[in-house]
């Protein structure tokens with residue numbers, strides 16, 4: 486029996502020695518050491534031995550088990566190490582491979598237009614001013630020369646919080662707020678921001694949109710200064726080959742007032758015009774309410790719709806695209822303007 490056991494150990498150790506991969510090692514373990522493995526079967530043979538030989542034989546079987554276990558362990562370690570070395574050898578890092586692509590967001594097209602206009606005007610010495618979106622009737626209308634019963638209010642119905650508090654219908658109230666803040670000092674500002682109107686949404690209307698207001702107050706300001714500022718802005722936005730056309734219009738806060746069209750080349754090669762903004766010389770009443778003497782100071786103002794600019798610039802077919810947060814739409818504006 487002992488001889489058989491010694492033979493078994495030798496055979497097992499030879500096999501372990503010869504094994505060349507991890508599944509092979511595992512197979513040997515199962516064959517010798519599992520519950521029904523050869524070494525365990527030897528343990529079962531104890532019963533066939535005379536009582537006095539049993540402890541010595543049992544010990545031998547245990548030693549055999551340990552010997553084989555140890556050999557398996559050493560072999561397994563060696564194989565794992567060899568495998569690791571092999572992968573390290575094979576998996577050389579290729580530093581020329583492109584790195585991971587991180588998904589990078591982009592600036593919203595409306596904000597790109599705003600930043601673009603700010604860039605221009607800040608360069609011309611204007612400050613950027615802001616005001617609240619929840620506005621008092623006083624600033625939104627009264628200070629803009631639209632008294633309570635003014636018919637032009639009808640064009641700017643809004644969302645009211647109470648009788649005197651509303652979501653502002655235009656960025657013009659920032660004019661009034663800044664005038665009061667500057668206390669009669671000359672000023673040049675642009676005011677970008679969200680505005681609201683009661684409107685049914687469709688491809689060209691939105692109850693929420695954005696405007697950029699411009700206001701300059703100083704002495705010796707003429708209509709030519711307004712025209713110059715407008716032409717600079719339009720050419721900055723649309724290209725140096727554009728011209729503008731001013732048409733007489735009406736706004737309660739300017740006098741005279743104009744509607745401004747920008748030129749474009751039609752499909753047949755002829756010149757066409759599209760309306761892009763409203764402007765004018767600041768109405769004396771507005772100057773007075775803002776704390777400026779209209780006999781000493783003059784000013785000009787303009788208000789431009791940001792969506793309209795973006796729609797024309799980027800050829801967008803539905804104003805609602807700006808607000809629905811569709812990544813397929815927004816990701817088209819990566820890096821535009823920068």
Ligand code: DAH
Pocket residue numbers: 654655656657698699736738739762763764765786787788789
């Ligand atoms: N506030 C006007 C609107 O929302 C736009 C506008 C027109 C603003 C003429 C001005 C201006 O400052 O001078 O319809």
